[in-house]
Amino acid sequence: MVLKGIKIKLYPTEKQKIFIDRNLALNRFVWNQLLAMQGARHENGGRYVGKYAMHNLMKPLKWEFPFLKEADSTSLEYTSDDLDAAFLRFFNKQNGYPRFKSRKRPKSTYTTKCINNSITVVDNHYIQMPKLKLVKCHGAHRITGRIMRATIRKEPDGSYTATILVEEAVPILPKTGAIVGLDMGITHLVIQSDGYKLKNKQFERALAKQKRIWQRKFARRRERALREIAAAKANGVELQLTDFKNLQKAKQQVARINKRIKNQRLNYLHHYTTQLVKEHDIIVMEDLKTKNLMKNHHLARSIADASWGIIKNLLTYKCAWHKKELILVKPHYTSQTCSHCGMNTGKKPLHIRMFNCPHCHTVGIDRDINAAVNIRNKAFA
Template sequence: MTLKGIKVKLYPTVAQQEAIENNFRLNRFLWNQLLGMQLAGHENGGSFVTKFGMNYLIKVMKIEFPFLKEAESTSFLYTSADLADSYDRFFKKQNGFPKFKSRRRPKNSYKSNCVNGNIQVVDNHYLKLPKVGLVKANGLHRVKDKIKSVVIHKKADGTFEATLQVAFEATTFESTGKSVGIDLGIADLAIQSDGYKLPNKQFERSLAKQKRQWERKLARRRQQALVKIEQAKAQEIELELSDFKNVQKAKEQVARINKKIANQRNNYLQQYTTSLVKKYDLIVLEDLKTKNLLQNRQLARSIADAAWAKIKSMLAYKCEWYGKELVLVNPAYTSQTCSHCGENTGKKPLRIRTFACPHCHTTGIDRDVNAAINILNKALAQR
């Protein structure tokens, strides 16, 4: 059994936000109390109090500080475990001494354990959270397995999200004994060492007309609204853009179309990466940091950039889920080296699409496929 994390967006009401933030505060308070006790104990010659010792102390503290009972109680067990962990890493010299948590730079998250159905998906649109209630959420359709725990997090932009840890039976894909190297490109997003190319589909194209229409409508309506706001001001009436329903509607339509494009692109990459993990035991990618394709147009580049990052992260977690292996290699010289004899043939301009080797006289191989084979060979040479 493996755990996987599923992130969903939360839309808590004002009262629910307050309950969540109260949990942040109480867990921060508890952390500081426990750390203070550890320090005082140490000064008095005592030894480190273990996680179980701390959990006993929490019970005592709830009597001394009755407001601690407002907290989601399982989150306290994670806080004491975190502190024990923090000490553990300090003892192993992996990090510095545990610090007190300040109100100014708070850690805006807490973790709850799922016990007796206290955390549940309700009607696909609500997440039931202990001490918070039914919180409206987006993305819950992806939760199909048993929930083990949840981390509630408030992001820097003030929005809330939950990461659900779900238990899931890792249906490891059967071993195939096959390996593949993948070169990343722009016209084709991925070029495989076996010759397959994943085209960079222009998902925005099919919705481009609609999108342009709504963008124009939005601009026009906004302009008209601004004029009306000025006119109203002359009569001392305060109006804002948000008072104009047709402006809001156009805004929503543009956002909806953008989301649709993003979803289509995402599904495309999900399907591709799943098929890779099914088909190959070893998948070799070039390390993205070093990719340099400045001569390409800005937009195409940025779309490809985002797609490569997604392919890499999807492969990383899918390989882990399904028992396959992902290796990243430095792509240096992979496009200049002959995949047949291994000689470096020097830099060629991008317009030359087929690779020809003056050393072993290999000809007619696709330039990108040649690079993909080299990427695969680099990983195989490291073993």
């Protein structure tokens, strides 16, 4: 059994949108109330109130603020759990002191628990959720396991999604006996030791023009808004950037394009890694930690870096699910060593695409494939 998060798109009605926005606001309110309470207690020399004690505070909080009864009550508990986690990170010195959530930067998600089938898929096109009742959705046919909880999100582009956490049994894939080494490149994102090369598709290129148009509109509208805010202030009127609907629209359009690019890339990598795990029992790749530390300002390179990180994460859990093996090796000398005889032949400039070995006289191996074979061999060295 494994836990799986399945993201679906929601199409809430106006009334449902109002509830989601209201529930996000109520969760923000509870976060701030509990945070203020913890701060006040600390000042009076009291001890930190733990996770379950905070759950018990929900009832008195609802007496004091009756409007909290409108909220999805399990979501308030998850919010107090989030606050508890933020405090634990602070105590462990991983993070700063938890901050109040402002109206300007509101909460974008809330989580609701599935109790007695309170979350169910209806007809593949609707999902039943606490307080919201039936919400029209897309992608629910992928939900097959036992539903544990749902996290509802208001995306930066103003749309709504839900990530449904399910527990399901994964089918065990048949063993193939195949072993593959993966080398990471830029024009080709992945080069396999068997010669297959995965193209580094430029998803951002197709949408680049649209993105630039909206980015420019955003910049222009922002400048105009700032001027109007200054002018209004001189007349004693408080205005905020959020008051300019046109500006917000441009911001959402940019966010929408970014989301589409990200989704297309993720789909591409999902498809590739699933196939890889199906076809091979052992997958060997470079341990990318050191590479990720290098900050690179070249766009193609930074996208490739991010994609490799995603590939590693996807392979890590897909191999664990399907009882396959992922081996991470140190990438040193993989491009200098002859994959045939194992001789280190020294550094080569990047423009030399073919690998010729002066030792065993193997000639004309593709440089990248040579490296991928070396990575595969490293797992057994």
